[in-house]
Amino acid sequence: MTSDAGAASGGSAPQIAPLPRISVQAFCETQDFVALMNTAAVDRRMDKTHVKVHMGGVAAAIEAFRGAPTPNLIILETFGDRRQLIGQLDTLAESCDPGTKVVVLGHENDIALYRELISRGVSDYIVAPLDTLSFIARLSELYTAAAESLGRIIAVVGAKGGVGASSIAHNLAWSIARALQMQTVIADLDLPFGTAGLDFNQDPPQGVAEAVFAPDRVDSNLVDRLLSKCSDQLSLLAAPATIDRLYDLPESAFDAIIDVLRATSPSTVLDVPHQWSAWTKRVLVGADQLAIVAAPDLASLRNTKTLLDTLRLSRRNDQAPKVLLNMVGVPRRPEITPADFAKAIEIELAAVIPFEAKLFGSAANNGQMLAEVEPGSKIVESFDALGRELMGRTGLRKAKSGLFAPLIERFSRRRAG
Structure with missing residues (x-):
């Protein structure tokens, strides 16, 4: 659980495997995360993905998938406290299809929250802010072997x-x-x-x-x-x-x-x-x-x-x-x-x-x-x-x-x- 804010600048760019052909939906709380998602979506490493970006955070995701199939990857930005977030994720889990991965983007470096989210099946908890390449690398690691x-x-x-x-x-x-x-x-x-x-x-x-x-x-x-x-x-x-x-x-x-x-x-x-x-x-x-x-x-x-x-x-x-x-x-x-x-x-x-x-x-x-x-x-x-x-x-x-x-x-x- 790191912010990875320092992408390589100068020297060689980090090795990041391209993401596979998956559908991705992001539910944002801030315009900064909207901008990050839009920048990542047009990067060559995400060329095969199909990305949709929404506002509204976890609550919007719950409403969106009450009667609709979930994509391969859901990314959720949250500012809510731990108890509220866990409750929302439990509600969202009821609508998630098998195989759907969930990534949470938070704004607190909380190791206890990280452990609780992972224990509940969340694929990753990422702490903002972070740069585009670091963000893509974290998503890539969900589907590929280690970058080395x-x-x-x-x-x-x-x-x-x-x-x-x-x-x-x-x-x-x-x-x-x-x-x-x-x-x-x-x-x-x-x-x-x-x-x-x-x-x-x-x-x-x-x-x-x-x-x-x-x-x-x-x-x-x-x-x-x-x-x-x-x-x-x-x-x-x-x-x-x-x-x-x-x-x-x-x-x-x-x-x-x-x-x-x-x-x-x-x-x-x-x-x-x-x-x-x-x-x-x-x-x-x-x-x-x-x-x-x-x-x-x-x-x-x-x-x-x-x-x-x-x-x-x-x-x-x-x-x-x-x-x-x-x-x-x-x-x-x-x-x-x-x-x-x-x-x-x-x-x-x-x-x-x-x-x-x-x-x-x-x-x-x-x-x-x-x-x-x-x-x-x-x-x-x-x-x-x-x-x-x-x-x-x-x-x-x-x-x-x-x-x-x-x-x-x-x-x-x-x-x-």
């Missing part, structure tokens, strides 16, 4: 085609698996043209398409059969990379797969193709961490800003996406400097990846990762650091004094000159 067991979903997408987002995603997954010694899955969601199989020198007979087109069969056993081993710590969920069929996917096409990966893999990197559709937006909004890969040109700048503005609206309680500037320093090519790019999008760059044609070309043509071709490369160190940051293992210092500062300064001076 949840895997982290990292989505990587290009601001435009040809910026090397897939290469970044694959090397990032390799770095997380190798540097953190963490079981990791790289999932290639570009069904017609995915390159993860080529980059890892794998040609699995099955992959992500088998799960996409049979969502009712998706479980941990099926996903485990579809994975192919790239190393002791890294597994690949490959795309078919064929165009013998059309991939007009529904919005929820990858929901079941991602739910299984979140529950079974500590780390999952999603290689999201550069397209804008219902399912790609849903994948990006639902990820725990986002990385947008851009090139130092005007089209990438415009598209990056568009993506940031759009995703912020759907991820109000999450950190801003990380922005990586790739292929910086192509000889004789006019470029936007990293400093100017960061200033225009109003976000510090998470990484500046220099143009190293020989290194990237050798890795791609040999079906290897950069760390296999040149283990001591500064670029490999950059991927390792970024992987730690995205996994919440080590907070990077700000770019002005951190690992990527020399790259930013070097290329800013070069382009300015």
Whole structure:
């Protein structure tokens, strides 16, 4: 019974499992709780829930359910004294359907009341005030295992085609698996043209398409059969990379797969193709961490800003996406400097990846990762650091004094000159 008023601000956001597809009705006494419920209802972690908010507190709930079925979850705000509240809850219990959970939001940190409510079957007693993420976390815990067991979903997408987002995603997954010694899955969601199989020198007979087109069969056993081993710590969920069929996917096409990966893999990197559709937006909004890969040109700048503005609206309680500037320093090519790019999008760059044609070309043509071709490369160190940051293992210092500062300064001076 805690207020949990301090949600993570800075560093990595807390891992909170999305709530299942349930109906929720809240009965409020104050406008502050109405505002909290409305904010929580539009959070990505409650995307599957159906929420209704009422005024009137416990008394209104009693009247509402005298002759009506109860939802999966009832949330009650109360200011009443202990005896009155217990009496009201006993009356409400007479109308509750089996399986309905009840959460009480109170304004007194009363351990005796907490124990009495729990003994009477109340699922949780939460003390106000608390922030949105802490509130959602308490609701999530009613339906899921402890947050420590949840895997982290990292989505990587290009601001435009040809910026090397897939290469970044694959090397990032390799770095997380190798540097953190963490079981990791790289999932290639570009069904017609995915390159993860080529980059890892794998040609699995099955992959992500088998799960996409049979969502009712998706479980941990099926996903485990579809994975192919790239190393002791890294597994690949490959795309078919064929165009013998059309991939007009529904919005929820990858929901079941991602739910299984979140529950079974500590780390999952999603290689999201550069397209804008219902399912790609849903994948990006639902990820725990986002990385947008851009090139130092005007089209990438415009598209990056568009993506940031759009995703912020759907991820109000999450950190801003990380922005990586790739292929910086192509000889004789006019470029936007990293400093100017960061200033225009109003976000510090998470990484500046220099143009190293020989290194990237050798890795791609040999079906290897950069760390296999040149283990001591500064670029490999950059991927390792970024992987730690995205996994919440080590907070990077700000770019002005951190690992990527020399790259930013070097290329800013070069382009300015």
